[in-house]
Structure formats: structure tokens, C-alpha cells
Amino acid sequence: MTDFTTETPLIDMRGIFKRFDHRGDRVSVLRNLDFRIFPGDQVAIMGPSGAGKSTLLQLMGTLDAPTQGKMLFDGEDIFARSSAGLARFRNDQIGFVFQFHHLLPEFTALENVMMPGLIGRMNRAEASKRAEKLLGDVGLGHRLNHQPGELSGGEQQRVAVARALFKKPRLLLADEPTGNLDLRTGAGIHAILRELNETTGVTIVVVTHDPRLAQTMPLRVLVDDGQLIPQTPGDPRLRGRIPEELMECEPRQAGQRRLVEAVEDQVAAEQRAVNE
Numbered sequence: 001m002t003d004f005t006t007e008t009p010l011i012d013m014r015g016i017f018k019r020f021d022h023r024g025d026r027v028s029v030l031r032n033l034d035f036r037i038f039p040g041d042q043v044a045i046m047g048p049s050g051a052g053k054s055t056l057l058q059l060m061g062t063l064d065a066p067t068q069g070k071m072l073f074d075g076e077d078i079f080a081r082s083s084a085g086l087a088r089f090r091n092d093q094i095g096f097v098f099q100f101h102h103l104l105p106e107f108t109a110l111e112n113v114m115m116p117g118l119i120g121r122m123n124r125a126e127a128s129k130r131a132e133k134l135l136g137d138v139g140l141g142h143r144l145n146h147q148p149g150e151l152s153g154g155e156q157q158r159v160a161v162a163r164a165l166f167k168k169p170r171l172l173l174a175d176e177p178t179g180n181l182d183l184r185t186g187a188g189i190h191a192i193l194r195e196l197n198e199t200t201g202v203t204i205v206v207v208t209h210d211p212r213l214a215q216t217m218p219l220r221v222l223v224d225d226g227q228l229i230p231q232t233p234g235d236p237r238l239r240g241r242i243p244e245e246l247m248e249c250e251p252r253q254a255g256q257r258r259l260v261e262a263v264e265d266q267v268a269a270e271q272r273a274v275n276e
């Protein structure tokens with residue numbers, strides 16, 4: 001178990017606000033959000049469309065800065081860095097997987113995965129060896145020389161996961177990595193993420209729309225009214241991660257309540273199936 005009193009969070013978000021100025025209007029997306037993620041955590045973030053999930057992930061990945069508030073990465077005030085310093089940090093510490101995988105179509109799976117190494121001037125044979133190992137880890141050892149167009153959607157997404165892990169990031173951020181896959185294939189991607197977390201210790205944050213996929217992750221939070229609250233009020237696993245005063249918070253938005261009910265229905269149905 002994580003000892004909140006002594007361990008340094010990998011990410012410590014404090015009083016985060018994010019506003020966008022859009023044609024004279026001010027869009028306030030995140031409002032006084034506090035969240036801590038510890039090394040090795042597996043977090044699922046849910047919430048209705050437009051709630052701010054992708055915005056939050058962009059902040060965690062330092063692709064965008066908060067309007068107000070502080071973000072500590074391993075205790076360091078990360079946005080105090082220069083933009084070159086931030087780029088270096090991102091490159092070394094963070095792996096990204098998106099809904100649409102952005103693989104390079106004219107390169108093989110192996111070449112796509114080793115690309116971050118080649119860009120970083122790594123020795124080609126070494127990069128190839130590492131890429132081959134990673135593709136094996138995601139169950140694609142037999143598809144090394146297929147181009148993206150010659151792979152299924154789930155296989156392409158597994159290549160994207162392997163590529164994101166190439167530089168041994170401490171944090172893997174995935175924004176709806178299973179959004180365009182069927183449930184079974186999506187569940188396979190989640191299983192791989194969990195396994196990678198267990199074998200390499202990489203911290204994982206996944207945004208998903210699907211309550212059944214979120215259910216497979218140990219830590220589950222909702223973006224609700226610009227803040228993060230537990231998906232299940234009072235969930236003891238979230239202690240020390242979200243503010244105490246929000247621990248029992250019920251979703252304040254109607255869309256959220258429907259989402260939570262869908263999860264509860266699903267869990268109840270699974271429980272019945274197990275009991276039968």
C-alpha cells in the first residue's frame with residue numbers, strides 16, 4: 001500500500017484551474033482540481049463528453065499549462081521549466097497513447113515502435129531489439145513486419161502502446177485508447193496495460209467512456225463540475241489522492257449519475273452471473 005505520509009506523489013496537482021478564451025467567451029473547464037497520483041498507480045478517468053478529461057490529460061502530460069495552480073512531478077514544480085526543459089522532460093518521462101494511434105502507415109510495426117529510438121539517435125540494432133521485445137510483450141511478436149494497414153484495429157493500438165513504452169516512461173497517459181475498438185478488443189488493451197503496470201511499474205492513467213473497461217482499473221475517478229471525485233463515493237482506495245472533503249461527493253451532473261448507474265448495473269449483473 002502507498003504510504004501517503006512519506007511517499008512523494010508522481011503527480012501532485014494543486015488547485016488547478018483551466019480556462020480557454022474562445023471568441024470573447026471564457027470557457028472554464030477545470031475548477032480548483034486537486035489530485036495526487038503515486039508511482040505504480042493505475043487510474044481510470046471517466047466523465048461525460050466535454051467534461052474536461054482530455055484537457056486534464058494534456059496538463060498531466062505537460063502538453064498544455066494550467067491557467068492557475070501548481071503541478072508537481074516527483075516534487076518538482078514542472079511548469080517552472082523552460083519550454084525546452086519541458087520538452088525534454090516529456091520525452092524522457094511520459095508515453096502517450098491516443099484514440100487514433102497515429103502510426104506511420106509506410107513503416108512496419110517494428111519500425112514504428114523503434115522510431116523514438118531512431119529519432120533519439122539510438123543504435124539501430126539496439127533499438128530494433130528493444131522494439132521486438134516490446135512487441136512480444138503486447139502479443140505481437142508474430143507481426144513485426146506488418147504495416148499498420150495490414151493489422152487489425154486492436155493490433156494497431158497495441159503497436160501504439162509498445163511505441164509509447166519505448167523510452168521507458170514513468171507515466172503512460174492514454175486518452176480513450178479503446179474508443180474505436182469493440183469491447184472485447186478494448187478489454188484486451190486494458191489487460192495489456194495492467195500487465196505492463198505490474199511487470200514494469202509504469203504508472204498508468206487511462207481516459208475511457210466505457211464503464212466496463214473503467215471497472216478493470218483499481219482507481220476510478222470522475223471529472224465532475226471541473227473537479228475530480230470518486231466514481232464510487234467513499235472508495236477507500238482513493239484516500240490521500242483526492243481531497244478528503246470530496247471523498248463522499250456524489251456526482252453533481254446528471255450525465256455523471258447515469259454513468260455511475262450504468263457501472264452499478266453492470267457490476268450487479270456480473271455478480272448475479274457469478275452467483276448463478
Ligand SMILES: Nc1ncnc2c1ncn2[C@@H]1O[C@H](COP(=O)(O)OP(=O)(O)OP(=O)(O)O)[C@@H](O)[C@H]1O
Pocket residue numbers: 020021022027029047048049050051052053054055056
Ligand atoms: N482550445 C480550446 N478552446 C476553447 N475551448 C476548448 C478548447 N479545448 C477544449 N475546449 C472545451 O473544453 C471542454 C472540455 O474539453 P475536453 O476535450 O477536455 O473534453 P472531454 O472530456 O475530453 O470530452 P470527450 O469525451 O468528448 O473527449 C469542452 O467543452 C471543449 O469545447
Ligand SMILES: [Mg+2]
Pocket residue numbers: 053054055175
Ligand atoms: Mg476527450
